[in-house]
Amino acid sequence: MSRLVVLAGGVGGAKLALGCQALCMGDDLTVVGNVGDDFHHCGLRICPDLDTLMYTLAGVVNTETGWGRADETWTCLQTLADLGGEDWFQLGDRDLAVHLLRTAELAKGRTLTEVTGSLCAALDLPTRVLPVTDASVATRVISDQGELAFQEYFVRERAEPIVKSIRFAGADESALSPEVAGLLASATTEAILIAPSNPWLSIDPMLAVGGMREALRNAPAPVVAISPIVNGQAIKGPTAKIMRELSLDVSPLSVARHYRDVLDGFILDSLDQQLAADVSAEGLAVLACQTIMNTLADKKTLAQAARAFAADLRVHAKGK
Amino acid sequence: MSRLVVLAGGVGGAKLALGCQALCMGDDLTVVGNVGDDFHHCGLRICPDLDTLMYTLAGVVNTETGWGRADETWTCLQTLADLGGEDWFQLGDRDLAVHLLRTAELAKGRTLTEVTGSLCAALDLPTRVLPVTDASVATRVISDQGELAFQEYFVRERAEPIVKSIRFAGADESALSPEVAGLLASATTEAILIAPSNPWLSIDPMLAVGGMREALRNAPAPVVAISPIVNGQAIKGPTAKIMRELSLDVSPLSVARHYRDVLDGFILDSLDQQLAADVSAEGLAVLACQTIMNTLADKKTLAQAARAFAADLRVHAKGK
Numbered sequence: 001m002s003r004l005v006v007l008a009g010g011v012g013g014a015k016l017a018l019g020c021q022a023l024c025m026g027d028d029l030t031v032v033g034n035v036g037d038d039f040h041h042c043g044l045r046i047c048p049d050l051d052t053l054m055y056t057l058a059g060v061v062n063t064e065t066g067w068g069r070a071d072e073t074w075t076c077l078q079t080l081a082d083l084g085g086e087d088w089f090q091l092g093d094r095d096l097a098v099h100l101l102r103t104a105e106l107a108k109g110r111t112l113t114e115v116t117g118s119l120c121a122a123l124d125l126p127t128r129v130l131p132v133t134d135a136s137v138a139t140r141v142i143s144d145q146g147e148l149a150f151q152e153y154f155v156r157e158r159a160e161p162i163v164k165s166i167r168f169a170g171a172d173e174s175a176l177s178p179e180v181a182g183l184l185a186s187a188t189t190e191a192i193l194i195a196p197s198n199p200w201l202s203i204d205p206m207l208a209v210g211g212m213r214e215a216l217r218n219a220p221a222p223v224v225a226i227s228p229i230v231n232g233q234a235i236k237g238p239t240a241k242i243m244r245e246l247s248l249d250v251s252p253l254s255v256a257r258h259y260r261d262v263l264d265g266f267i268l269d270s271l272d273q274q275l276a277a278d279v280s281a282e283g284l285a286v287l288a289c290q291t292i293m294n295t296l297a298d299k300k301t302l303a304q305a306a307r308a309f310a311a312d313l314r315v316h317a318k319g320k
Numbered sequence: 321m322s323r324l325v326v327l328a329g330g331v332g333g334a335k336l337a338l339g340c341q342a343l344c345m346g347d348d349l350t351v352v353g354n355v356g357d358d359f360h361h362c363g364l365r366i367c368p369d370l371d372t373l374m375y376t377l378a379g380v381v382n383t384e385t386g387w388g389r390a391d392e393t394w395t396c397l398q399t400l401a402d403l404g405g406e407d408w409f410q411l412g413d414r415d416l417a418v419h420l421l422r423t424a425e426l427a428k429g430r431t432l433t434e435v436t437g438s439l440c441a442a443l444d445l446p447t448r449v450l451p452v453t454d455a456s457v458a459t460r461v462i463s464d465q466g467e468l469a470f471q472e473y474f475v476r477e478r479a480e481p482i483v484k485s486i487r488f489a490g491a492d493e494s495a496l497s498p499e500v501a502g503l504l505a506s507a508t509t510e511a512i513l514i515a516p517s518n519p520w521l522s523i524d525p526m527l528a529v530g531g532m533r534e535a536l537r538n539a540p541a542p543v544v545a546i547s548p549i550v551n552g553q554a555i556k557g558p559t560a561k562i563m564r565e566l567s568l569d570v571s572p573l574s575v576a577r578h579y580r581d582v583l584d585g586f587i588l589d590s591l592d593q594q595l596a597a598d599v600s601a602e603g604l605a606v607l608a609c610q611t612i613m614n615t616l617a618d619k620k621t622l623a624q625a626a627r628a629f630a631a632d633l634r635v636h637a638k639g640k
């Protein structure tokens with residue numbers, strides 16, 4: 001039985017996931033993670049968003065950065081730099097162990113879902129983390145500097161290139177993992193939340209997976225998204241910059257319209273209360289509440305509000 | 321111009337190589353390394369013998385163990401163990417940087433020879449280190465516990481299984497690298513030394529490379545081997561144990577006979593002086609001198625003795 005399902009990207013999504021975990025203690029929570037950021041680096045399979053989710057939910061994340069591990073050391077990366085190797089991707093010594101173990105287990109023929117499950121168990125996670133798919137779906141950024149792999153754009157180039165469009169290589173041949181497809185179709189799933197992650201870089205690669213949009217439209221549970229845009233700004237990261245580059249208003253309304261076909265409800269920040277009527281006019285139920293998550297209490301409060309909102313929607317017929 | 325060529329395995333071979341480097345300062349020395357120990361581990365290409373040679377010659381080796389790096393840290397391996405991963409192979413944090421860089425560079429399509437050259441340059445080596453081949457030649461140990469990959473036998477099982485035979489997977493399809501073939505055929509090469517490495521595990525995989533035996537037999541320079549067996553014992557490692565398991569006398573004479581077809585001269589320890597006549601009866605020139613290398617001075621003295629011995633042989637016609 002899995003009552004709450006959260007679709008999440010990296011740092012921003014992990015905050016909501018942590019709030020849900022605090023709420024669901026002893027209950028069932030599944031976090032479905034993005035794999036569009038995944039890449040191969042020095043022979044290793046690296047899954048930045050899954051790692052951020054796991055580390056955050058296991059309580060071993062570096063809380064200053066929101067990614068990577070606490071008490072990290074950098075001996076390997078420093079040595080790699082000394083040798084003239086590529087050191088733009090932050091490979092901490094502890095973090096490396098996860099990349100090594102994942103790579104070794106995948107080489108044995110296990111699926112990413114299975115391997116992620118083993119890593120979650122090794123990290124004593126109370127929450128299940130699932131990759132959205134076992135296939136390769138790679139976010140590619142078409143920019144003024146040409147087409148870049150996601151990590152090249154995001155980390156190496158610090159998200160500075162101007163985004164013209166985004167594509168998801170492999171999406172057409174991909175399919176939801178059976179575990180994710182089962183959860184979305186399950187009558188015991190009470191709510192499906194789309195975290196306030198970057199819609200274009202973190203959530204779209206999940207929506208691009210074969211069968212995902214249909215699964216959300218057909219889900220018995222209400223689907224509720226939380227706006228990552230508050231008061232004309234992104235909570236973090238390059239979301240607002242990308243929206244401007246894609247000629248979109250930096251507004252929750254743009255996000256609501258972007259997700260429209262898969263949503264039942266939309267949560268925006270109290271600071272954007274005045275936009276509730278416009279979102280409602282799109283045919284979506286709307287909730288305005290505090291969405292900025294600074295403390296664990298903030299995260300839990302937002303998770304609770306989202307779950308209650310979804311429960312209300314569940315009572316009424318789904319209107320998608 | 322390359323005056324001295326040393327064929328070497330890991331720790332034992334690196335000692336002689338270091339003595340030759342001390343001798344050849346400002347002169348030209350090439351160390352040809354074994355790749356039979358190479359393996360893939362957690363997605364990384366690991367070349368234990370080449371690494372031991374590079375670290376030793378760069379002065380960054382852990383002098384207590386003879387392998388791995390000095391001032392090493394083990395954060396990644398400890399974390400890997402905490403996660404339940406395989407931790408039998410000692411992956412130090414600094415050492416990992418070399419594996420990562422090598423793997424990344426090979427993935428770009430560069431040869432192992434090129435990548436090893438870059439690593440040597442990054443480590444400021446005065447000496448050239450060349451893999452014997454750019455092909456894959458994997459030492460496989462057929463034992464009482466079945467067939468084992470070399471690192472499984474040597475590290476994971478601590479060389480405890482009883483050796484029945486040894487094979488070199490891929491040897492039939494392999495060829496010397498052009499660089500090594502060129503050196504062995506060169507008239508400017510003054511001597512080719514076979515280091516006192518394990519003949520069956522470290523030197524035989526080099527002799528098994530396509531073209532190696534012929535290249536040594538046809539080399540203008542004399543080929544001289546140094547016995548790893550002294551006074552009925554191996555200087556280090558499982559050489560004596562393996563010889564017993566293969567029903568061979570643990571004697572320099574067994575080693576001389578094993579190498580016979582490619583050698584011009586053989587060096588045994590002064591402690592085995594009484595065997596010189598037997599080795600000579602095999603048609604080989606013989607030198608007895610101190611071969612145990614405890615200090616850098618010992619290493620340099622042996623290198624000098626071997627070079628002088630080869631120079632003497634060079635004056636006379638090669639008798640192979």
